[in-house]
Amino acid sequence: MDLGLTGRTVVVTGASSGVGLETARMLLGEGANVAACARDGDRLARALDGLPGRLHTGACDVLDDVAVREFVEQAAETFGGVDGVVNNAGRSLMARLDETEPQQWRDELDLKIFSVLHVVRAALPWLRRSDAGAVVNVNAILARQPEARLAATSAARAALLNLTKTLAGELAADAVRVNSVCLGLIDTGQWRRRHEASGSTSDFEAWSAGLAADRGIPLGRLGSADEVAYAIVALLSPRASYITGSALDVGGGIARYA
Incomplete structure (x- = not known):
């Protein structure tokens, strides 16, 4: 299926690894122009080196307006x-x-909220001129299903989910769609580092299967970055033109809220 992304330009933040990297890769494969940024410009350049397509990269701290x-x-x-x-x-x-500590709460809220507001505000003049303007905020199931061991992150994620709904309502008159993709446990470098630090004698596949069982994931495994990227790219597509203000869970069925 042609997603209608050929020649369209998409800004992707946090693109040096994981979900951001796979999203940039998938968009390029769909013929989109990709402007990818991350704090570490050298790491970003290495990650994207050799990918075919029209690509613009740069080091950028999303908290720096x-x-x-x-x-x-x-x-x-x-x-x-x-x-x-x-x-x-x-x-x-x-x-x-x-x-x-209080500062950790401030830091979490700053990152989750202003990393979105800065980018959306900067891109809005061009999104309004597009005939298919779309924003996808990568969030987490924590936004609706908080975990005690991620107290500040859960609260900040909930704030971002609320902000996304507000943006969707405010920008609808400009025909700019705004949606969320909410992640469960995804196999990225973060989980592989935790596996290495755990001292487990099991390989990552066995260790992560045990983690999935412990967290009650019905599909019995962690998700992959490309599975998340597919959901993001689908919501960016003009074919999703009647979808806004929605939150799509990519979590293997872990969500237990109504």
Whole structure:
């Protein structure tokens, strides 16, 4: 199926690894122009080296409003506009309520909220001119199903889900769609590092299967970055033109909320 992304320009943040990298790769495969950024420009360049397609890259801290505007303007100048945005930059703070300091809460909220607001505001003039403007915010099932061991991250994710709904309502008049993709446990470098640090004698496949069982994932495994990327790319497609304000779970059935 032709997703109608050929020649369209998409900004992808946090593109040096995991979901962001796979999303950039998939978009290029669909014929889209990709403007990819990450804090570590060298790592980003290595990750994307050799990928075919029209690609613009740059180091950019999504919490730096000026740097974000400069990057988005460069992307629009390079490709003649911006049609889509994937807000993927983020991290998780593994800490319970009594293990977190006030500044850690501020940092989590800053990252989850302003990493999105800065990019959307910078891209909005071009998104409004597009005939298929779309924003996808990469979030987590934690937004609706908090975990005690991720107290601050769960709360910040919930705030981002709320913000995404607000953006969807506000930008609907401009025909700019805004949706969420909410992740469960995804096999990225983060989980592989935790496996290495665990001291387990099991290989990653066995260790991650045990993790999936412990977390109650019905499909019995972790997801993959490309499975998430597919959901993101599908929501960016003009074929999804009647979908906005939605949250699509990619979590192997782990969600237990109504």
